[in-house]
Amino acid sequence: MAKFQIANRVTYADRRGWGADSKYPRRGYRVNRKDRETIFIHHTVIVDNDVTKNQWETEAEVFSKMRQLQIIRQKDLGSDVPYNFVVFLMNTNPASIYVCEGRGEDRTGAHTRGHNTKGIGIALQGNFEHILTPLSEYIPLISLFLGWLKFDPNGPNYGGPYAPMSNLNEISYHQKVSNTACPGKHVIEIIPRLKYINPR
Numbered sequence: 001m002a003k004f005q006i007a008n009r010v011t012y013a014d015r016r017g018w019g020a021d022s023k024y025p026r027r028g029y030r031v032n033r034k035d036r037e038t039i040f041i042h043h044t045v046i047v048d049n050d051v052t053k054n055q056w057e058t059e060a061e062v063f064s065k066m067r068q069l070q071i072i073r074q075k076d077l078g079s080d081v082p083y084n085f086v087v088f089l090m091n092t093n094p095a096s097i098y099v100c101e102g103r104g105e106d107r108t109g110a111h112t113r114g115h116n117t118k119g120i121g122i123a124l125q126g127n128f129e130h131i132l133t134p135l136s137e138y139i140p141l142i143s144l145f146l147g148w149l150k151f152d153p154n155g156p157n158y159g160g161p162y163a164p165m166s167n168l169n170e171i172s173y174h175q176k177v178s179n180t181a182c183p184g185k186h187v188i189e190i191i192p193r194l195k196y197i198n199p200r
Contacts, residue, residue, distance in 0.1 A: 028107030054126030095137035128184030
């Protein structure tokens with residue numbers, strides 16, 4: 001099980017860390033890391049039950065939502081998280097994020113039709129079309145996670161060493177290539193401000 005800090009206020013948990021149900025195997029096909037070129041940003045549309053609908057309070061809440069994502073699309077996508085990773089915006093002061101492994105770096109996702117091999121699907125947990133959430137504080141944290149993928153995706157008890165995805169370049173979003181509102185107008189506004197920041 002791996003749970004570690006990618007950077008200050010950026011926590012990562014692998015599938016064992018968040019308690020993926022082992023009776024549902026990891027789906028997708030193996031992908032060479034050199035083939036990864038683009039990040040596609042999504043949102044899950046699943047919100048919190050309290051007044052901060054797109055922000056999360058506890059690790060237990062985060063892990064519970066990941067287990068929900070593992071089975072929520074069984075009829076059309078099978079029993080697994082469709083995204084490579086899921087980012088939770090934590091309701092902390094200062095802001096922090098929790099990143100959970102979905103299908104991971106080395107498998108195709110089921111997130112962006114026609115782009116599931118060269119693209120890495122990263123979903124923000126919540127609904128960012130209809131719910132306004134202050135996002136500025138989260139931009140550098142998400143950028144540190146993206147930089148971790150590009151420059152050095154390793155950590156304690158995570159296996160490896162794993163090769164960087166050095167060909168990652170573009171940061172795009174679902175609506176740009178599909179007829180959808182995803183990842184929501186409020187996230188689309190900040191995507192030009194996202195970068196690949198090396199957390200090392």
